[in-house]
Amino acid sequence: MTKISFSGALTLSSSLLTDRMLLHSSFRSAFDDGVGVFWATSCTDGQGRQAWAGSGLCVEPMPGVSEFPAKPHNLVRRMNEFAWDTKLRPPSRESMNRHGRLERSFGWHTRAMRYPGWLAGKVGLESAVERRAWRLLEAFDRSPEATDRLAALQPSVVVSTNPFWAIEPGVVASGRRLGIPSVAFVPSWDNITTKSRMLFDHDGYVVWSEQARSELLRYYPHAATKPIRVVGAPQFDAFLDPIVERSRAEFWPALGLDPSRPVVVYALGSPNFLAEHYGAQDFAVRVARGELGDVQVLIRPHPIHDSDDLERLFGGFGPDVVVQRTGEPGKAVADRAQSGDDIVEWVNTFRHADVVVNLASTVTIDAAIFDRPVVSLAFDPAPGRPQAGLIRDLNAVWSHWSPIARSGGVWLAEDFDDLVLGVRTYLDDPALHRAGRARAVEWVCGEVDGKAGARLAEAIQGFSTDSAALRAAAARR
Numbered sequence: 001m002t003k004i005s006f007s008g009a010l011t012l013s014s015s016l017l018t019d020r021m022l023l024h025s026s027f028r029s030a031f032d033d034g035v036g037v038f039w040a041t042s043c044t045d046g047q048g049r050q051a052w053a054g055s056g057l058c059v060e061p062m063p064g065v066s067e068f069p070a071k072p073h074n075l076v077r078r079m080n081e082f083a084w085d086t087k088l089r090p091p092s093r094e095s096m097n098r099h100g101r102l103e104r105s106f107g108w109h110t111r112a113m114r115y116p117g118w119l120a121g122k123v124g125l126e127s128a129v130e131r132r133a134w135r136l137l138e139a140f141d142r143s144p145e146a147t148d149r150l151a152a153l154q155p156s157v158v159v160s161t162n163p164f165w166a167i168e169p170g171v172v173a174s175g176r177r178l179g180i181p182s183v184a185f186v187p188s189w190d191n192i193t194t195k196s197r198m199l200f201d202h203d204g205y206v207v208w209s210e211q212a213r214s215e216l217l218r219y220y221p222h223a224a225t226k227p228i229r230v231v232g233a234p235q236f237d238a239f240l241d242p243i244v245e246r247s248r249a250e251f252w253p254a255l256g257l258d259p260s261r262p263v264v265v266y267a268l269g270s271p272n273f274l275a276e277h278y279g280a281q282d283f284a285v286r287v288a289r290g291e292l293g294d295v296q297v298l299i300r301p302h303p304i305h306d307s308d309d310l311e312r313l314f315g316g317f318g319p320d321v322v323v324q325r326t327g328e329p330g331k332a333v334a335d336r337a338q339s340g341d342d343i344v345e346w347v348n349t350f351r352h353a354d355v356v357v358n359l360a361s362t363v364t365i366d367a368a369i370f371d372r373p374v375v376s377l378a379f380d381p382a383p384g385r386p387q388a389g390l391i392r393d394l395n396a397v398w399s400h401w402s403p404i405a406r407s408g409g410v411w412l413a414e415d416f417d418d419l420v421l422g423v424r425t426y427l428d429d430p431a432l433h434r435a436g437r438a439r440a441v442e443w444v445c446g447e448v449d450g451k452a453g454a455r456l457a458e459a460i461q462g463f464s465t466d467s468a469a470l471r472a473a474a475a476r477r
Contacts, residue, residue: 009464010155012168013040014062016303016327016336017235018161018187019048023055024343025237025453036460037155039063041167041334048337062334063146065170071109073140078110080133081197082117083126088219092194092400095393127222130197137199138177142170150175156467159460161185163202164195167334172200181470183463185456186212188362189233189444192219193399202226203470204463206456208233209446215399226473227466229459232452233445239351239369240450244344248352255345256322257296262427264292265353267300267363268310274391276359277313279381282416283357284314284321291420295427300324300349300363303342304333324349355426357419360394360401365444368409368437373426375419376405378412403443409436 013019019042021027038059042048052059068074085093120129141147150158150171158175160168163184172182181203186192189208192215201220205228207213213230216223238244252259264287266280280299287297299314299321301307306327314323326346328336338346350356356367359377367374378395380387395405395412405412411422411433426432441448463470 008037008154008156008467009159009460010037010039010150010153010157011159011460012062012161012171013038013042014162014165014167014334015187016042016048016338018185019051019337020238020343021161021187021234021453021456022057023051024338024340025234025456026451027234027237027453027457028055028057030454030457037153039171042337044335046328046331046335046337047339047342048335051337051339062167063143063149063171065143065146065167067166068137068140068142073137075109075113076129076133076136077196077199078106079113079117079120080126080129082114083120083129084197084219086118086121087124087126090193090219090399091402092190092398095390095397096194099387099390099393101390134200137169138173141174141177143174146171146174147177150178150180154178155180156464157203157460157470158182159185159463160202161187163198163200164191169199172202176200176474179471179474181463181467181474183460186216189365190362190400192216203474204228206231206459208452209444211443227463229455229462230446231455231459232447232449234453234456236365236369236445236448237450237453238343238347239366240448241347244340244347245351246344246348251348251352255298255324256319257298259352261294261296262354263296263298263352264423265298265300265349265356265367267302267356267358267361268305269302269359269361270305272305274359274380274387275382276377277310278383279357279359279377279416279419281313282381283419284317286416286420287320288317292423292427295423296320296322298322298324298349298353301326303327303338303346304336354430355423357423359391360398360405364404364410365441368441369448371434371437373411373430373432374409374437375411375413375422375426377419378405379415381416404440407436407440407443409433409438409440 038057039062040059041062043052043059044061160172162168183204184202185206201222204226213228248259268276303326307329310323314321350366351370353372355373357375364374380391394401413419413422
């Protein structure tokens with residue numbers, strides 16, 4: 001694919017999950033060195049500085065971005081979310097609300113906005129509330145530094161790769177006040193249906209799949225008048241890159257595992273969502289008792305939630321239970337990054353896993369791309385199962401996960417004994433449910449061909465080339 005020029009676009013990245021899409025995919029080779037400008041939270045020290053320095057890209061630190069004041073900005077923001085939740089009744093967020101996950105950390109002032117938000121959604125005023133929210137949130141300067149730097153840089157477009165997170169919308173708002181158009185890249189398959197609403201109506205959108213496009217149009221009706229590009233899932237380009245491929249015989253010994261014996265990867269999600277480590281502990285106990293035969297276990301933390309705590313939790317299980325290091329413990333989440341070695345380890349972990357265990361996680365797709373069997377917990381592994389109803393909803397109604405649960409590509413374990421049975425069954429017959437795994441990959445990612453990053457680069461180039469039209473549209477907001 002020919003190289004392209006970014007013509008003055010500014011791309012923001014505030015997470016290692018988007019850093020790796022920019023640095024470790026076909027994105028990197030699809031444009032001329034030094035043309036695009038990047039602002040990244042991870043570029044100032046550690047692995048992030050090394051990764052960006054070695055990329056040849058023009059990268060600068062992300063400006064400081066403050067929080068909104070408690071009132072009135074956050075109140076209007078939450079009222080807008082309540083209005084749209086009332087209007088659209090999104091299954092995932094309704095489930096979270098039923099189980100107390102959305103408002104648990106809200107103060108009474110915020111909870112008090114539920115009624116006016118409900119009323120606005122009931123009488124069809126949600127769009128009017130949102131336009132008011134946009135104006136209020138845009139007017140508050142959360143980052144004077146970003147405003148000054150954008151005024152000097154005058155990029156053709158600002159691309160936010162984390163439009164649902166707290167940091168990047170502050171920079172986008174600075175650009176909006178200067179008349180600079182913005183583009184939102186939706187960086188994961190669950191963001192549209194589970195996250196809080198994007199704060200602004202961007203001038204263009206980039207998504208992984210046609211399914212994500214449909215969700216965007218349903219949840220953000222104003223996006224129907226904006227260009228939307230479908231590019232695939234750039235993070236999985238590395239899975240097809242021969243440069244990062246390692247043989248089983250080479251890879252597992254580097255982690256202290258025997259390549260001649262089965263390896264079960266137990267992948268943990270965010271501890272902020274569910275207490276999944278209880279499941280991994282029970283599984284490790286059963287492996288130590290010999291319930292799964294001659295099996296080894298690799299405990300893989302989520303890369304933005306890796307911590308030293310897991311070493312303490314699993315240190316006493318012996319050499320057949322190994323904890324993988326996936327992040328930079330002690331560093332703030334936004335400042336973490338992954339090196340080239342981390343990418344090699346991530347990709348080959350799933351390439352060579354014999355079975356992958358998780359709880360409704362994206363790693364299901366990581367495994368399925370390599371046709372590795374997946375067991376997903378359909379129960380709460382924590383003592384007393386306090387989140388049993390939430391996990392039941394995850395599999396039955398959540399918009400992003402329930403289609404995977406129904407795909408026929410995942411063993412849904414109903415309890416710990418069923419988890420062991422699923423793993424043993426897949427070890428005996430790894431081809432079982434192969435067609436379902438392929439369906440799951442296609443539904444989430446579209447085509448996985450190693451070129452999604454290049455398509456993302458081309459999409460940004462297209463928005464940059466059309467910046468005059470985008471600026472005109474932005475001026476009419």
